[in-house]
Amino acid sequence: MIVRILGEGQFRVDDDAAAKLTALDKDLDAAVRDGTDAAFSAALHAAVALVQASGVAVADDEFVTADYILPFSDATVDEVRKLLADGAIPGDSIGLP
Amino acid sequence: MSVMKRVSLIFRAKADKALDRMEDPRETLDYSYKQQVEMLTRVRRGVADVATSRKRVELQMNSLQKEIGKRDTQARDALGKGREDLARAALQNKAQLQGQYADLETQFAALQEQEEKLTLASQRLDAKVQTFRTRKETLKATYTAAEAQTRINEAFSGISEEMGDVGLAIQRAEDKTAQMQARAGAIDELLASGALEDHVGGNQDYIQAELDKLGAGTDVDNELARMKNEIAATAPKQIEGNGAAGTGQEAAASEQQAGDGA
Numbered sequence: 001m002i003v004r005i006l007g008e009g010q011f012r013v014d015d016d017a018a019a020k021l022t023a024l025d026k027d028l029d030a031a032v033r034d035g036t037d038a039a040f041s042a043a044l045h046a047a048v049a050l051v052q053a054s055g056v057a058v059a060d061d062e063f064v065t066a067d068y069i070l071p072f073s074d075a076t077v078d079e080v081r082k083l084l085a086d087g088a089i090p091g092d093s094i095g096l097p
Numbered sequence: 098m099s100v101m102k103r104v105s106l107i108f109r110a111k112a113d114k115a116l117d118r119m120e121d122p123r124e125t126l127d128y129s130y131k132q133q134v135e136m137l138t139r140v141r142r143g144v145a146d147v148a149t150s151r152k153r154v155e156l157q158m159n160s161l162q163k164e165i166g167k168r169d170t171q172a173r174d175a176l177g178k179g180r181e182d183l184a185r186a187a188l189q190n191k192a193q194l195q196g197q198y199a200d201l202e203t204q205f206a207a208l209q210e211q212e213e214k215l216t217l218a219s220q221r222l223d224a225k226v227q228t229f230r231t232r233k234e235t236l237k238a239t240y241t242a243a244e245a246q247t248r249i250n251e252a253f254s255g256i257s258e259e260m261g262d263v264g265l266a267i268q269r270a271e272d273k274t275a276q277m278q279a280r281a282g283a284i285d286e287l288l289a290s291g292a293l294e295d296h297v298g299g300n301q302d303y304i305q306a307e308l309d310k311l312g313a314g315t316d317v318d319n320e321l322a323r324m325k326n327e328i329a330a331t332a333p334k335q336i337e338g339n340g341a342a343g344t345g346q347e348a349a350a351s352e353q354q355a356g357d358g359a
Contacts, residue, residue, distance in 0.1 A: 006104075010258075025102075063229075065254045065255060066258060
């Protein structure tokens with residue numbers, strides 16, 4: 001499975017790590033829903049550390065899309081809520097109006 | 098639905114939307130490449146901006162460190178002169194400055210980390226863009242094949258995600274830099290207003306003023322002695338210099354006269 005950490009690129013992780021990530025993702029989801037920053041940071045840091053430790057960076061000449069995207073490692077609940085709400089990504093990545 | 102999945106879907110939706118609107122993928126490959134190059138320029142500028150902010154914070158840390166040192170000297174000076182009240186005031190001020198210094202230290206570390214990450218992101222995008230550039234020519238040449246279409250879509254979506262990531266990273270960096278600049282501006286103002294420094298804009302800090310009063314008598318004597326020494330050291334040179342110039346002129350005048358005579 002391919003996981004991107006925003007700001008840090010893509011990583012290929014094995015099934016074992018993917019299962020652990022899925023569990024952490026539930027914590028992330030609950031923290032975003034409840035607006036608890038401390039719980040969110042804890043789950044996010046654990047997820048980022050897991051991907052960094054067990055994942056293998058995807059080569060620069062490989063064009064793949066991520067199955068999962070983790071927010072910036074220092075992101076706040078507010079920031080993630082905003083991204084999820086407007087879904088706005090700056091920069092016209094494809095060049096169409 | 099999960100947070101990580103939702104974020105990935107947002108990125109994918111952006112790429113899909115663009116792909117749906119593509120009429121001739123070959124032209125769009127070129128146009129997309131142009132956009133990528135612009136994004137690279139933007140991220141490099143972003144790195145430079147963060148570096149500038151980091152340097153500014155560093156300069157402020159140096160200034161504050163000097164002020165902290167000065168307050169420390171003042172406190173010792175005041176204690177030596179039996180003015181515990183002044184020493185206390187100086188130390189209170191020092192503690193305030195140390196608080197500000199700690200705050201700047203945190204900002205400095207955050208900027209440094211951001212600079213490193215953004216530099217890596219810029220290198221990553223650079224490598225991807227280089228690959229995209231060569232690959233798009235191959236894709237354009239084999240565009241008729243159905244397989245090529247799939248590969249075009251893959252390359253598009255892959256680079257689109259990277260661009261979206263970098264775009265968000267730059268936006269965050271810009272936001273943070275703006276926040277820090279506002280705070281840095283406040284500290285600059287504080288430094289310039291004389292609230293921290295002595296004798297700036299006539300706004301003398303009172304601890305130093307009190308200490309100056311205590312030591313005023315000896316200071317004036319010392320300054321007078323110093324000035325006398327300075328004058329004694331520079332005066333003979335000036336006279337010598339004038340004398341030499343005078344002699345030169347006279348010599349030139351007499352040569353002129355000699356020439357006229359002949």
